[in-house]
Amino acid sequence: MIAVSLQKAKALPLSGKIGLMLVIFWLAIALFGPMLAPYPVGAFVAYDVFDGYSAAHWLGSDYLGRDVLSRLLSGARYTVGLAAAAAMLASATGTALALTAAVGGPRVDEPLSRFMDMLISIPSKIFSLVLVAAFGSSLPLLLLIAAITYVPGNYRIARALAVNLVQMDYVQVAKARGEGRFHIAIAEVLPNMIHPLLADFGLRFVFIVLLLSGLSFLGLGVQPPDADLGSLVRENISGLGEGALAILAPAVAIATLTVGVNLLIDALPGRGKGR
Amino acid sequence: MTDRPHIEVKDLCVTARNAQGETFPIVSGIDFALKRGEVLALIGESGSGKTTIALTLLGHARPGATIAGGSIRVGDAELTRLDRTALAQLRGNRIAYIAQSAAAAFNPSRTIMDQVVEPALIHDLMPRDKAEAKAVELFRALALPFPDTIGARYPHQLSGGQLQRLMAAMALITDPELIILDEPTTALDVTTQIEVLRAFKAVVLERGATAIYVSHDLAVVAQMADQIVVLNQGRIREAGASAQILHSPADDYTRTLMAAARPAMRPTPARAAVPAAPLLEIRGLTAGYGKIDKAGRPRMPVLRDINLTIERGATLGVIGESGSGKSTIARVIAGLLPPASGQVLLDGEPLPPGLAGRSRDQFRRVQLVFQNADTALNPAHSVQQILERPLAFYHGLKGNAAHLRVMELMDLIRLPATLIDRNIGGLSGGQKQRVNLARALAADPQLILCDEVTSALDTVVGAAILDLMAELRRELGIATMFISHDISTVKAICDDILVLYAGTMVETGPRAAFQTAPFHPYTDLLIGSVPEMRAGWLEESHAGRGPPPIGAAGDHPDLCRFLPRCPARVDGLCNITPPPRHPLAKGNRILCHLGAESLCPS
Numbered sequence: 012m013i014a015v016s017l018q019k020a021k022a023l024p025l026s027g028k029i030g031l032m033l034v035i036f037w038l039a040i041a042l043f044g045p046m047l048a049p050y051p052v053g054a055f056v057a058y059d060v061f062d063g064y065s066a067a068h069w070l071g072s073d074y075l076g077r078d079v080l081s082r083l084l085s086g087a088r089y090t091v092g093l094a095a096a097a098a099m100l101a102s103a104t105g106t107a108l109a110l111t112a113a114v115g116g117p118r119v120d121e122p123l124s125r126f127m128d129m130l131i132s133i134p135s136k137i138f139s140l141v142l143v144a145a146f147g148s149s150l151p152l153l154l155l156i157a158a159i160t161y162v163p164g165n166y167r168i169a170r171a172l173a174v175n176l177v178q179m180d181y182v183q184v185a186k187a188r189g190e191g192r193f194h195i196a197i198a199e200v201l202p203n204m205i206h207p208l209l210a211d212f213g214l215r216f217v218f219i220v221l222l223l224s225g226l227s228f229l230g231l232g233v234q235p236p237d238a239d240l241g242s243l244v245r246e247n248i249s250g251l252g253e254g255a256l257a258i259l260a261p262a263v264a265i266a267t268l269t270v271g272v273n274l275l276i277d278a279l280p281g282r283g284k285g286r
Numbered sequence: 287m288t289d290r291p292h293i294e295v296k297d298l299c300v301t302a303r304n305a306q307g308e309t310f311p312i313v314s315g316i317d318f319a320l321k322r323g324e325v326l327a328l329i330g331e332s333g334s335g336k337t338t339i340a341l342t343l344l345g346h347a348r349p350g351a352t353i354a355g356g357s358i359r360v361g362d363a364e365l366t367r368l369d370r371t372a373l374a375q376l377r378g379n380r381i382a383y384i385a386q387s388a389a390a391a392f393n394p395s396r397t398i399m400d401q402v403v404e405p406a407l408i409h410d411l412m413p414r415d416k417a418e419a420k421a422v423e424l425f426r427a428l429a430l431p432f433p434d435t436i437g438a439r440y441p442h443q444l445s446g447g448q449l450q451r452l453m454a455a456m457a458l459i460t461d462p463e464l465i466i467l468d469e470p471t472t473a474l475d476v477t478t479q480i481e482v483l484r485a486f487k488a489v490v491l492e493r494g495a496t497a498i499y500v501s502h503d504l505a506v507v508a509q510m511a512d513q514i515v516v517l518n519q520g521r522i523r524e525a526g527a528s529a530q531i532l533h534s535p536a537d538d539y540t541r542t543l544m545a546a547a548r549p550a551m552r553p554t555p556a557r558a559a560v561p562a563a564p565l566l567e568i569r570g571l572t573a574g575y576g577k578i579d580k581a582g583r584p585r586m587p588v589l590r591d592i593n594l595t596i597e598r599g600a601t602l603g604v605i606g607e608s609g610s611g612k613s614t615i616a617r618v619i620a621g622l623l624p625p626a627s628g629q630v631l632l633d634g635e636p637l638p639p640g641l642a643g644r645s646r647d648q649f650r651r652v653q654l655v656f657q658n659a660d661t662a663l664n665p666a667h668s669v670q671q672i673l674e675r676p677l678a679f680y681h682g683l684k685g686n687a688a689h690l691r692v693m694e695l696m697d698l699i700r701l702p703a704t705l706i707d708r709n710i711g712g713l714s715g716g717q718k719q720r721v722n723l724a725r726a727l728a729a730d731p732q733l734i735l736c737d738e739v740t741s742a743l744d745t746v747v748g749a750a751i752l753d754l755m756a757e758l759r760r761e762l763g764i765a766t767m768f769i770s771h772d773i774s775t776v777k778a779i780c781d782d783i784l785v786l787y788a789g790t791m792v793e794t795g796p797r798a799a800f801q802t803a804p805f806h807p808y809t810d811l812l813i814g815s816v817p818e819m820r821a822g823w824l825e826e827s828h829a830g831r832g833p834p835p836i837g838a839a840g841d842h843p844d845l846c847r848f849l850p851r852c853p854a855r856v857d858g859l860c861n862i863t864p865p866p867r868h869p870l871a872k873g874n875r876i877l878c879h880l881g882a883e884s885l886c887p888s
Contacts, residue, residue, distance in 0.1 A: 094468040180656045180661040181661065181663055181664040184654060184662055184725075186641060187620040187621065187622055187641075187652075188642070188675075188676060188679065189644065189646055189649030189650075190650055198675075202666030202667070203665060208559070
């Protein structure tokens with residue numbers, strides 16, 4: 012298993028290898044970050060705010076004089092974990108519903124699609140505000156909000172792909188062979204839409220990182236003293252004028268994470284590319 | 287200067303780059319020359335480089351390819367030395383190009399006239415009103431209907447054959463020194479092809495145009511060309527005057543091409559003495575799309591009143607032009623389209639109309655093989671996965687037993703066992719079609735519905751598939767419904783033939799009855815439109831010459847559907863009364879008013 016994965020990794024183009032390395036790096040930070048952090052997350056350890064880098068504080072200090080490196084190492088797992096889980100949940104739900112609609116015919120497709128249209132018309136921020144106001148902020152709730160917000164978008168794309176694929180001759184052949192809808196959806200249609208769906212997953216992942224950051228800024232996301240990468244940027248926004256490391260470091264972190272995910276996904280062997 | 291050839295290509299070499307970045311030649315060592323007013327044909331299979339060569343005469347190489355060496359001279363212009371702007375001056379002006387699919391080459395959002403006069407306007411050759419007058423003159427010369435007003439229409443309002451002729455008008459509007467015709471009739475039905483060829487030839491002769499005709503069809507080329515160049519894998523195999531190539535080909539490859547173009551009659555096995563019940567029987571079938579009214583007719587009827595039987599192990603050929611409903615018959619039998627009325631009986635038992643309600647065994651006994659193996663095989667699956675699925679689904683074969691059976695099937699379709707792990711993208715067109723066939727065989731069917739299985743293939747590859755099918759039929763005794771637009775193929779391999787026109791059966795009978803006249807007028811047109819491999823056939827053929835005048839047609843729904851095109855129609859009879867179905871002495875039944883004596887002999 013590991014040998015095969017290694018072999019596949021070697022076959023990736025350079026951009027894919029860079030992406031893979033970035034993704035592995037961030038996964039490792041998400042898993043082990045809190046253990047590596049030199050200071051506790053909420054501790055005020057520096058005398059100056061927006062300090063530059065130093066031996067004691069590798070990435071300087073933030074707007075309250077806390078250690079940026081420690082906050083970054085502890086915050087990464089909220090962004091990586093929450094966004095990845097929410098994006099996966101959204102993509103899996105959206106794609107499953109889309110396949111149901113595509114093989115189920117108009118009687119299934121119409122109500123489902125109209126329901127998704129309704130969902131898409133609710134502004135995501137307002138929707139989150141209402142839910143957080145009603146239930147109070149918690150990680151599972153944030154996960155659910157992010158997932159629900161991005162299901163309709165994924166559904167739209169997956170349904171458009173699947174509806175075209177269902178018309179293909181090989182699906183007609185499968186139907187004429189007497190195959191059931193489940194087999195057609197899983198074995199005939201799904202493998203041919205996996206690559207565009209992965210690209211879509213990368214996009215959703217980035218959107219969810221941004222959504223969570225926005226929620227954190229409004230005070231509805233991850234609650235202080237914990238912070239995800241987005242809220243690290245937001246809380247240090249006043250340091251932008253001085254070019255403080257406190258804002259640059261989390262911004263670079265978000266960029267490398269999202270760019271890495273997308274590089275890796277784009278480099279995965281898909282249809283129409285040489286193997 | 288008079289004996290200097292007008293167009294001269296010397297030692298032409300075009301190279302391309304592969305995925306590893308290595309350069310390799312696609313065509314090399316190409317030499318030919320032609321005088322003003324001559325037509326030269328480039329003949330070859332797909333991948334032979336014929337279109338690549340034709341494009342270099344426009345000074346163009348497709349993305350990824352470059353003209354690496356040699357010289358291309360048109361008149362006084364040496365194309366390899368010209369820059370972009372100078373080439374743009376030549377293209378569409380002194381050199382014109384007619385593409386294979388006119389339907390795709392026209393812009394659907396602009397009128398025909400706008401597009402036809404465009405080359406003349408771009409190159410500032412004449413004012414718009416003069417160009418339009420010239421276009422109308424060309425429309426007339428190309429025998430287009432309503433030449434004065436056809437320019438105001440949009441491409442979707444015209445047929446494929448008409449668009450192809452309009453492409454020719456667009457090319458000719460600037461009086462080019464050289465016209466390049468790239469498979470201009472390949473996408474057309476034979477009956478349309480003959481009309482288009484006739485129009486092309488008349489215009490080429492009348493204007494003394496110099497032309498390069500690219501085609502894979504020797505018989506078509508025989509009608510048009512003075513010289514023929516035979517290409518294979520980017521090299522010239524043989525070049526010479528048409529008559530010499532057609533009558534005494536020197537090269538083996540040319541001979542293979544000629545043999546493949548004339549399908550050999552394949553012997554059909556003797557039939558079982560006492561057939562109990564026919565394997566498949568269709569009774570009074572009507573099918574189509576849209577809502578079904580009270581009389582059992584759908585809003586868009588495709589098939590009307592189809593009756594046919596297929597005996598065990600027999601082959602039934604279904605022919606007709608595009609849109610005649612021949613593929614729909616297969617879809618109805620397979621259950622993909624429930625019929626509006628009528629019955630399909632398998633082994634004497636009625637099949638449920640749609641997919642729902644058919645038993646797995648009923649599915650197994652009838653297998654459908656689609657025309658285009660590129661789209662009929664799932665690109666995400668390997669050959670092994672494709673062949674194993676029906677084995678598991680119908681026979682519950684798994685693991686080693688399934689693997690053994692897959693190997694047997696690979697052997698049966700003459701593919702090396704090493705291919706089983708390949709994805710579909712890694713196979714050639716002919717190999718894909720074999721896998722497509724093997725998937726149907728894996729089910730152990732009694733009936734295979736073959737929808738145009740050789741149409742998308744080169745003649746040589748297609749002939750090999752036909753041989754394979756004939757062999758499988760002998761060995762396995764599977765009945766086949768062979769759907770095709772090509773009457774010579776059908777005549778070569780089928781026991782019985784059914785001719786379909788606009789969804790009605792116009793003629794049915796054993797194949798022996800299709801060897802000699804008389805035929806139904808439509809069958810006659812079909813047979814007469816297949817080009818013969820000799821010069822002068824186009825002039826002698828009477829096919830597609832146009833019908834005699836006739837009064838207004840009545841409004842009976844069952845009137846002869848071939849009436850608007852029928853050369854043998856009788857005023858006062860055909861346009862008033864629906865035609866009867868009656869037998870001819872030689873064994874076939876036709877749907878026509880006329881008897882054997884009044885049907886024109888072919």
